[in-house]
Amino acid sequence: MTTTLHATRLALHGGPRAVPEGLVKAWPQTDDDDRRLVLASLEGGQHAFGPNCTAFQDEFAAWTGVKHAVATNSGTAALHMCIAACGCGTADEVIVPAYSWSSSATCVLHHSCIPVFVDIDFATMNLDEAQIEAAITPRTKAIIAVHLHGLPVRMDRVLAVAQKHGLKVIEDACQAHGAEFQGRKAGAWGDCAAFSFNQNKCLCAGEGGMFVTNDEALAATARQLWSFGETRAPGQSRDYHVYALGWMYRMSDLVAAFGRAQLRKLDRNLARQRENAALLSDLLRGAPGLLLPEEPEGCSHNWYNYTMRFDARALGADDPRALRDRLMKAMQAEGVQTGVWQSFILPSMTVFQAKDGFGRGHPWSHPAAGPVDYAPERFPNALRHCATHTGMTTPLRFPNGEAAVRATAQGIRKVLENVDQV
Numbered sequence: 001m002t003t004t005l006h007a008t009r010l011a012l013h014g015g016p017r018a019v020p021e022g023l024v025k026a027w028p029q030t031d032d033d034d035r036r037l038v039l040a041s042l043e044g045g046q047h048a049f050g051p052n053c054t055a056f057q058d059e060f061a062a063w064t065g066v067k068h069a070v071a072t073n074s075g076t077a078a079l080h081m082c083i084a085a086c087g088c089g090t091a092d093e094v095i096v097p098a099y100s101w102s103s104s105a106t107c108v109l110h111h112s113c114i115p116v117f118v119d120i121d122f123a124t125m126n127l128d129e130a131q132i133e134a135a136i137t138p139r140t141k142a143i144i145a146v147h148l149h150g151l152p153v154r155m156d157r158v159l160a161v162a163q164k165h166g167l168k169v170i171e172d173a174c175q176a177h178g179a180e181f182q183g184r185k186a187g188a189w190g191d192c193a194a195f196s197f198n199q200n201k202c203l204c205a206g207e208g209g210m211f212v213t214n215d216e217a218l219a220a221t222a223r224q225l226w227s228f229g230e231t232r233a234p235g236q237s238r239d240y241h242v243y244a245l246g247w248m249y250r251m252s253d254l255v256a257a258f259g260r261a262q263l264r265k266l267d268r269n270l271a272r273q274r275e276n277a278a279l280l281s282d283l284l285r286g287a288p289g290l291l292l293p294e295e296p297e298g299c300s301h302n303w304y305n306y307t308m309r310f311d312a313r314a315l316g317a318d319d320p321r322a323l324r325d326r327l328m329k330a331m332q333a334e335g336v337q338t339g340v341w342q343s344f345i346l347p348s349m350t351v352f353q354a355k356d357g358f359g360r361g362h363p364w365s366h367p368a369a370g371p372v373d374y375a376p377e378r379f380p381n382a383l384r385h386c387a388t389h390t391g392m393t394t395p396l397r398f399p400n401g402e403a404a405v406r407a408t409a410q411g412i413r414k415v416l417e418n419v420d421q422v
């Protein structure tokens, strides 16, 4: 196979594509069940937070293995509810990995709290559990564990540090539906957790999210800011009085109907995703200059995003970022649906560098705030990851299977084995 590929010109230079057009099917797939539930909601009378929302909360809580779930209009909203539920207040510090989606850190700001970043473990791409303790100060209230790309954080280590210092643990499970650590699902480990149902997530409802917890008091606090600060118990009638500062984070019934229909297919979809990832790793193992994603002992990845890194030195290049960009362009020309998911580490983003969330430097300028250092060079593993990674979602998603995965692996190998042409 290798010899033939060497004889083949890269698609970048006019050769044939490794992945034929149309082979990789789009995400998500919808069927009669989606149409039936969404149409029933449309023809029903309750379009705001309606019966599908309540049912979706119950079904998702049961599926995840938690007691309480509150359906929201985004994962970001659910994360903000987590910060509030954990009792974080103005100028409190919350520990966040240096590499994630922006919401993992801006949710902290949304509640006037201050994110304190911890570097990632290069191997897992998740926050380095061993570096958490050094970031704790008397102002620290909580730790946000992001199960990045669907790989669960080793929650036993996070919980041990949290317990020792009396901190709350929030899981950003927005990418981690069905991922498991030691047999328990992501979202069921911490004090509370947030999920997202946006377009690209493993459960797509268009937009939307879910706040989950096993703690009734935390659920009640989260609900306070979820719906105008009305702080009414779920069964209570509204009195239209604002008891506390609230937002409007509720889900609509149409979204919940779509989400319920997709939840019924989630186990099937995740099983396919895991099969596809296993096959892809088998086919890519040993490809020159390629670092494959790992699945540490006790962790069951959901393969939301199959992320690879390139070893520039092994490929004879001295600028890792420039090489990554060239390799990715060549792979895209082969039809490999690869891309850079997030190319900035969080502390380097302007909002944190400027230390101004709400004007006048708030919350960093608050008298109760402590000093925090967002110098990017303090996070070398996150920086190295940013310069070397590329990832994929769609080729691994249902209904894609062996044909799409084999063609994708062939496209990746073809480029790496002909790096002189890149």
Ligand SMILES: *Cc1c(COP(=O)(O)O)cnc(C)c1O
Pocket (backbone or CB within 6 Å): 073, 074, 075, 076, 077, 100, 101, 103, 104, 146, 172, 174, 175, 195, 196, 197, 198, 207, 208, 209
């Ligand atoms: C998608 C995502 C979010 C935000 O979810 P939205 O529904 O888009 O608000 C938060 N954290 C992570 C890690 C995500 O991937």
